[in-house]
């Protein structure tokens with residue numbers, strides 16, 4: 437394999453790789469703004485320039501310097517090349533480029549949402565000169581609403597054109613363009629055409645500065661207060677990798693997590709903003725037994741005891757049980773619930789809840805697919821139930837004859853709940869209030885995916901883990917924990933705390949295929965807040 441030396445360290449590379457790509461792969465930092473691995477290379481920002489020496493075949497392969505600094509993002513790595521990114525010439529260029537970018541920049545970091553995760557800010561510290569020499573009037577640009585989710589602060593733009601290339605090369609929608617010339621040029625949208633495609637908010641992540649900001653997140657939190665947990669798209673079958681970012685048990689935003697085999701660098705706006713139901717006012721947060729006032733809501737465990745006792749008694753007294761497993765819950769949830777219900781009624785009728793489908797899959801020019809199936813785990817719950825669960829329509833017919841019905845939901849919005857007979861005993865395990873809440877004999881409040889860990893299987897049968905981000909809201913518990921608590925009542929044993937990894941091993945021992953081959957988050961770095969708050 438050919439080899440290259442960058443800043444004194446030797447690396448092998450594949451033919452066709454650019455110097456910057458080799459550096460990135462080997463954790464050597466070369467500053468860059470306009471380069472992105474999935475977009476065309478324009479080499480316009482000029483901060484990645486480095487001093488390159490290469491063997492000259494016309495001079496016996498003697499190492500000779502290139503006459504000028506070269507853009508490492510657009511210069512192919514060559515065998516025997518020696519690259520200096522910290523030499524006096526390269527450093528002088530970095531300082532000059534930073535000075536140039538900051539000439540017209542408003543330097544309004546204290547009120548800019550990007551502060552703390554801004555490459556202009558970071559590079560100003562690392563590569564800037566630390567003082568302003570130019571006494572000119574700054575060119576100002578007004579801020580502009582350019583889409584449902586995106587706000588443009590033109591003043592802060594450094595014209596890297598990542599956002600423009602994204603809309604032309606990834607989505608093929610070309611809503612953004614460069615308006616004007618020279619120092620006055622600015623990013624803009626075509627008249628009457630906002631950036632409103634299904635991936636529109638990905639330009640916010642791409643923008644290295646605070647020029648494109650998220651309207652939903654704007655002025656909500658300083659980013660250094662946020663913590664992050666790796667997770668998986670909870671509302672469609674894509675299995676897109678995401679990070680849930682939160683502070684003080686409140687979610688503030690969702691960001692894409694890179695997984696080149698699933699979603700590459702992107703997520704849809706639907707997934708990005710689909711977490712709002714977690715903090716919805718209609719969340720069911722306390723267990724409830726019909727006709728019984730919870731005597732002491734401050735003692736959650738005794739309220740749970742009463743609800744679990746009532747649920748188990750009602751199920752044990754029923755002639756037969758029908759269990760509806762939602763495609764919104766995890767594999768572990770589905771398996772444990774199926775297990776406890778079968779331990780009460782070995783012939784229980786088990787079916788899978790309604791699978792919302794909206795239109796058809798949509799494929800963008802880059803190959804990114806927006807999934808029409810709006811449930812994260814149809815295949816996973818089918819696998820966990822041993823592959824013999826009924827469809828929703830068949831289950832509804834069969835469930836009419838059951839003496840008791842257990843329904844799970846966890847849908848992000850109102851859903852098509854089954855109709856039930858007055859004579860049936862109903863246990864509802866759900867997150868949001870719905871038509872069944874009034875009718876249910878026992879309501880057991882369930883956590884959303886953000887408040888638990890588990891496994892989802894996406895539309896391509898990839899099983900992936902998601903981690904718990906925030907603590908359960910109110911007295912809610914994961915469906916897995918609810919199932920384990922009910923099982924303890926049935927067996928008259930002590931309940932244990934749910935552990936997703938342990939349950940997956942038990943599932944594998946019980947013959948459920950694939951449960952030990954689930955994919956763990958590729959980027960395991962957990963985002964920790966770097967500014968703990970002090971009590972004063």
Ligand code: SF4
Nearest residue numbers: 593594596597599643
């Ligand atoms: S708005 Fe952001 S991403 Fe777009 S060109 Fe300006 S700096 Fe680059």
Ligand code: FES
Nearest residue numbers: 479481482484509
């Ligand atoms: S990253 Fe190389 S010129 Fe912009």
